Structures are given as C-alpha cells and as structure tokens.
Amino acid sequence: MTKFNCDMTHQLAVFSPQPTVTFDSFSQSDENTFWYASDLAMMLGYNDMQAILKAINRAHSVCFQLDIPITENFIQTASHNCDNDIKLTRFACYLTVMNGNISNPRVAAAQAYFAKLAEEINATFRDADDVNRVFLRGDITDREKTLNHLAHRHGVEEYGLFQNAGYRGLYNMNINKLKNYKGVGDLKGSLLDFMNPVELAANTFRITQTEEKIRNQNIHGQKPLERAAEEVGRSVRNVMIQTSGTLPEDLKLSDEKINKVRTGIKQTKRALEKHDKNLNKDK
Numbered sequence: 001m002t003k004f005n006c007d008m009t010h011q012l013a014v015f016s017p018q019p020t021v022t023f024d025s026f027s028q029s030d031e032n033t034f035w036y037a038s039d040l041a042m043m044l045g046y047n048d049m050q051a052i053l054k055a056i057n058r059a060h061s062v063c064f065q066l067d068i069p070i071t072e073n074f075i076q077t078a079s080h081n082c083d084n085d086i087k088l089t090r091f092a093c094y095l096t097v098m099n100g101n102i103s104n105p106r107v108a109a110a111q112a113y114f115a116k117l118a119e120e121i122n123a124t125f126r127d128a129d130d131v132n133r134v135f136l137r138g139d140i141t142d143r144e145k146t147l148n149h150l151a152h153r154h155g156v157e158e159y160g161l162f163q164n165a166g167y168r169g170l171y172n173m174n175i176n177k178l179k180n181y182k183g184v185g186d187l188k189g190s191l192l193d194f195m196n197p198v199e200l201a202a203n204t205f206r207i208t209q210t211e212e213k214i215r216n217q218n219i220h221g222q223k224p225l226e227r228a229a230e231e232v233g234r235s236v237r238n239v240m241i242q243t244s245g246t247l248p249e250d251l252k253l254s255d256e257k258i259n260k261v262r263t264g265i266k267q268t269k270r271a272l273e274k275h276d277k278n279l280n281k282d283k
Contacts, residue, residue, distance in 0.1 A: 023035075023043065023093075023110075023113060026039045026040075026043065028087070029280070032089065032276070032280075033089070033090060033276040033279065033280065034075075034087040034088055034089055034090075035087075035088045035090075035093050036079045036080075036081060036082075036085050036086070036087065036088070037049070037052060037053075037056065037082075037085055037086035037087075037088055037096075038079055038081035038082045038085050039079075039081065040052060040088060040093055040096065040097075043106070043110070044097075044100065044104065044106045044107055044110060045104065045105075045106045049082075051100075051101070052096065052100075054099075055096045055097075055099040055100045055101075056074065056086065056092075056096050056099075058099040058135050059074070059092065059095035059096045059098075059099050060074065061135055061138060061139070062095055062099070062131060062134050062135050062138075062265070063095070064138070065134050065135070065137070065138035065262065066134070066262055066265060066266055068266070068269065072089075073088065073089045073091055073092040073095075074086050074087075074088060074092050075087040089272075089273075089276075090272045090273075090275070090276055091268070091269045091272045091273065094114050094268065094272060095131065097110040097111055097114060098111060098114070098126075098127070098128045098131040098132075099128070099131060099132070099135070100128075102128060111127070111128055115127065117272075117275075118268065118271070121271055121272075121274075121275050122271075123267070123268055123271030123272065123275075124264045124267040124268050124271065125268060126261060126264045126265045126268055129196070129197055130261045130264065130265065131265065132197045133195075133196070133197055133200065133254070133258060133261055134258065134261060134262055134265065136197055136200035136201060136204060137192060137193065137195075137200060137258050139204055140192060140200060140203060140204050140207065143204060143207045143208060143211075144207060146211065147207055147210060147211045150211055150214055150215070151214070151225055154214055154219060154220045154221075154225060155220045155221045155222060155225065156222055156225050157222055158222060161222070161226060162222070162225055162226050162229055163175075163229075165226040165227070165229040165230040165233070166206055166207070166210060166229040166230065166232065166233045167233065168230055168233065169206075169229065169230035169231060169232060169233020169234040169235075169236075169237065170202065170203070170206055170233035170234070170236055170237050170248050171233075171237070171248050171249045172237065172247075172249065173249065175191070178191065178249060179191060181249055182249070182253055183253075184253065189257075191253075192258075193257050193258040193259070194253040194254050194256075194257060194258070195251075195253060195254070196251065196252065196253070196254055198251060199248065199251045202236055202240055202248060205236055206232055206233050206236045209232045209235070209236065210228065210229050210232045210233075213228050213231070213232055214228060236248075
C-alpha cells in the first residue's frame with residue numbers, strides 16, 4: 001500500500017445535506033478532468049489517507065477484474081496536499097466511493113450523488129453491492145487457485161470431490177443438490193456467479209480458512225483433506241446461523257450473472273467519460 005504524507009487539516013462540506021461546495025468544484029484539468037485522492041478523502045470526511053487507500057485498493061482490484069487499465073484511472077502524482085498523491089478520473093472516484101464504508105454518512109451521500117448523476121446523464125448505474133460482487137467474485141477466483149495448488153501438493157487428486165466437501169459443510173448438501181434447492185438446477189456454470197455479496201463473503205472465508213487449516217495442521221491425503229474442507233464449511237455455516245439466523249442455502253441469488261454486472265460497470269465508465277468530455281467542450 002502506498003504511504004502518503006498529506007495535509008489533511010481542513011475539512012470540506014461536500015456531500016453534506018446543504019453543501020457549501022460541490023464535488024465538481026474540486027475537479028482539476030490537464031488533458032482530462034480528474035480529482036486528487038487527498039481532496040476526495042477530505043470530501044468524505046477522513047482525517048488521513050488510510051481509509052480511502054483501502055477503498056482505492058479494492059477499486060484497483062475491480063479494474064483488474066474488468067480489464068480496465070489501472071494506471072489510466074489512478075495516476076501517481078504530487079499535489080497541493082501530498083508529495084505522493086493520486087489523480088483519479090471520475091470513474092475512479094465512482095469506484096472508490098462505491099468501495100467505501102456505507103456507515104460513513106458522507107460515503108452514503110457520495111454514492112447517492114453518483115446515482116443521481118447517472119440518472120441525469122441517462123447512464124447505466126451499478127451500486128455498491130454490484131461493485132462489491134465484482135470484487136468478491138474475483139477475489140474468490142484468486143483464492144480458489146491458491147487453495148487448489150495447496151490441495152494438490154498435499155495429495156488431492158480429485159479436486160471436484162474436495163471442492164464439493166467444502167460446499168457440503170457450508171450448505172449441508174452437495175453442490176448439485178444445492179443448485180436444485182436454489183432453483184437453478186440446469187445451471188452449467190458456477191453458482192458463485194449469481195451469489196450476493198453476503199454469500200460470496202461467506203465462501204471467501206470458507207476458502208481462506210480451509211487453506212489455513214491445511215497449512216497449520218499439515219493435512220495430507222484425499223480423504224483427510226475432504227474432511228478438513230467439510231469441517232471448515234460446517235464451522236462457517238454455524239457462525240452464519242448464529243449471527244443472522246439464516247441458513248446459507250436460503251440466501252437469495254441475484255437475478256443477474258456476474259458477467260452482466262461487469263458489463264454494466266464498463267457502461268458506467270464509458271458514460272462518465274463521455275460526460276466529462278462534453279463538459280470540457282463547453283468550457
């Protein structure tokens with residue numbers, strides 16, 4: 001994570017119910033319209049850069065999942081606040097805000113700002129849950145690859161059986177039965193592509209904890225590793241039931257496959273870029 005030494009001594013009223021300044025009034029221009037990350041951090045009420053850097057790092061991951069060049073939207077530079085700041089495109093600001101903490105009132109207001117802007121320019125708008133789905137789905141793909149390599153090194157020859165054991169522990173049924181239970185029995189692809197953020201996060205935790213159990217206990221062999229995956233899945237299941245009272249298998253799937261959500265975010269990017277080009281023409 002990049003370290004910043006920034007002057008964050010003043011706070012801005014942007015995104016408050018009666019703002020004294022606007023988001024666009026803090027835009028900068030070279031060949032393109034941009035915002036400094038340090039300014040966006042102050043607009044969101046942060047006292048330092050650490051909170052916004054967490055959101056920016058997640059935004060980077062979303063760009064990677066969408067094959068969108070990170071360096072074209074997040075550009076390292078010096079600014080009036082920081083020796084080491086970041087120039088953000090409007091799309092980068094959007095992704096950063098959507099990856100922010102919704103419990104922060106200014107983040108919530110900023111998300112509402114982008115929703116309203118999308119409506120005004122007749123653009124496709126994808127909310128924080130959609131952006132979070134893309135982040136989590138990509139994260140699971142990476143973590144599954146790591147677990148796959150580890151499992152094979154420890155003696156798994158039938159990865160499908162090992163993977164199914166984890167699902168069986170979490171959902172108390174095999175993956176094929178789970179698809180039928182959720183009403184998508186004819187689904188050929190991955191059920192993960194239709195899961196909401198809560199269910200994706202649960203599976204991320206299941207995968208990471210399975211890897212930790214295998215490493216810490218040095219488990220080897222197909223059957224022992226299947227038992228380990230099922231035990232971890234069952235532990236995550238118990239925590240979810242104790243926390244929310246909802247069975248994991250009863251979590252509602254999204255109506256949209258993750259690929260459609262990714263396409264929608266790319267459409268949002270194009271619309272925001274077109275919006276800024278039109279603004280620059282009018283100046």
